[in-house]
Amino acid sequence: MQTVPPNAENQYIEFKREETSAQTLAEEIVAFANGEGGEIWFGLDDQGQARGLSRDYEEDVMNICRTAVIPPLCPTYQVVQLQTSEGVWVNVARISISKGADRPYYTSKNRYFIRVGSTKRVASREELTRLFQSAGLFHYDTVEVGGAQLKHLNQSGIADYFSRYHVDFLQEDEAERHRLIIASDIASEQLIPTVGGLLVFGITPERHLPQSGISFAVFSGTEINSNLRDKKIFLGGLPMQIDNAMSAIKANIPIASDIQEAKRVDQPNYPDKVFRELLVNACVHRNYSIVGSQIRVFMFDDRIEFISPGRLPNTVTVSKLTTGTSFSRNPLLVRLMEHLGYMDKLGRGLPMVYRESKKMNKSLEFVDEGDEFRVILGL
Numbered sequence: 289m290q291t292v293p294p295n296a297e298n299q300y301i302e303f304k305r306e307e308t309s310a311q312t313l314a315e316e317i318v319a320f321a322n323g324e325g326g327e328i329w330f331g332l333d334d335q336g337q338a339r340g341l342s343r344d345y346e347e348d349v350m351n352i353c354r355t356a357v358i359p360p361l362c363p364t365y366q367v368v369q370l371q372t373s374e375g376v377w378v379n380v381a382r383i384s385i386s387k388g389a390d391r392p393y394y395t396s397k398n399r400y401f402i403r404v405g406s407t408k409r410v411a412s413r414e415e416l417t418r419l420f421q422s423a424g425l426f427h428y429d430t431v432e433v434g435g436a437q438l439k440h441l442n443q444s445g446i447a448d449y450f451s452r453y454h455v456d457f458l459q460e461d462e463a464e465r466h467r468l469i470i471a472s473d474i475a476s477e478q479l480i481p482t483v484g485g486l487l488v489f490g491i492t493p494e495r496h497l498p499q500s501g502i503s504f505a506v507f508s509g510t511e512i513n514s515n516l517r518d519k520k521i522f523l524g525g526l527p528m529q530i531d532n533a534m535s536a537i538k539a540n541i542p543i544a545s546d547i548q549e550a551k552r553v554d555q556p557n558y559p560d561k562v563f564r565e566l567l568v569n570a571c572v573h574r575n576y577s578i579v580g581s582q583i584r585v586f587m588f589d590d591r592i593e594f595i596s597p598g599r600l601p602n603t604v605t606v607s608k609l610t611t612g613t614s615f616s617r618n619p620l621l622v623r624l625m626e627h628l629g630y631m632d633k634l635g636r637g638l639p640m641v642y643r644e645s646k647k648m649n650k651s652l653e654f655v656d657e658g659d660e661f662r663v664i665l666g667l
Contacts, residue, residue: 321388331380340378392419429484484620
């Protein structure tokens with residue numbers, strides 16, 4: 289927390305005069321709660337100069353947060369003494385809003401606000417979708433894919449999936465095949481492939497979902513501006529993407545060695561399951577409503593980074609990931625990939641990666657920032 293206000297407003301700081309309306313204050317509080325939290329310095333002008341408050345507004349602020357913010361929240365209210373430009377000491381208030389645990393928040397006017405830089409704005413449709421996704425109230429992987437048809441699905445892949453349940457999919461009549469793919473959420477009731485169905489079983493899902501795919505790059509050095517040694521983009525269904533990316537990692541992973549009694553002895557490296565888990569985690573838990581970027585895997589001399597579009601959901605923090613916290617932004621993808629043998633949904637994958645990195649005395653870092661989640665594994 290700030291003990292004195294900064295010189296200017298930013299993503300986490302807002303200045304408000306005493307004349308600010310209750311509705312405007314509610315909107316600012318909602319915007320911070322829907323983001324990473326922040327502070328409203330009440331009794332300052334837009335330039336951050338102290339103007340003071342004529343009375344204590346704590347009860348008013350708490351009432352606003354109970355009645356004009358939905359769901360209600362409880363900020364921290366603190367009276368701070370600051371000096372005006374004329375040298376007069378006045379009381380102002382610092383209202384601290386935490387990142388909301390019950391997002392998305394909205395005002396009593398049914399408006400959702402988000403914080404963008406030093407300003408608030410009404411959330412766009414895409415931004416609202418992400419807010420509901422992060423709260424687990426909406427799952428993008430079950431949405432129909434516009435323009436996609438059943439012919440865009442790999443029927444052999446679907447048959448292999450159902451064979452695990454001792455169902456001969458290709459021998460069933462058309463009505464029963466339709467019933468099966470609808471019941472499995474591979475397609476909607478209107479027989480339109482879902483995002484999850486197309487990502488897993490699509491022949492060329494990138495035609496309808498350009499955000500699909502894994503971008504892989506190998507650098508000669510430790511910085512992003514180092515010489516690029518190899519670059520590939522893996523497309524197709526998620527199983528194909530993961531298998532091909534896995535092969536590329538194994539082909540490029542450096543093998544440490546030393547000389548013992550005049551013989552070259554390779555040092556132990558990570559087991560394949562570590563890289564496989566991080567690839568699966570990136571593909572299954574990314575936010576597919578973000579269409580501007582693909583999953584990226586960057587390999588440097590000293591580390592490999594798995595970068596997945598989308599932040600962690602509401603209830604998940606970086607500190608919980610190594611203890612087995614399980615979360616599903618895309619429950620359909622989790623179910624389909626679990627049944628195909630690529631993962632389990634018990635939250636054991638990242639703790640396994642953590643244990644393996646510690647066993648090899650290598651670093652492991654989880655970074656939740658901006659609109660992406662990054663796993664950095666030391667090599």
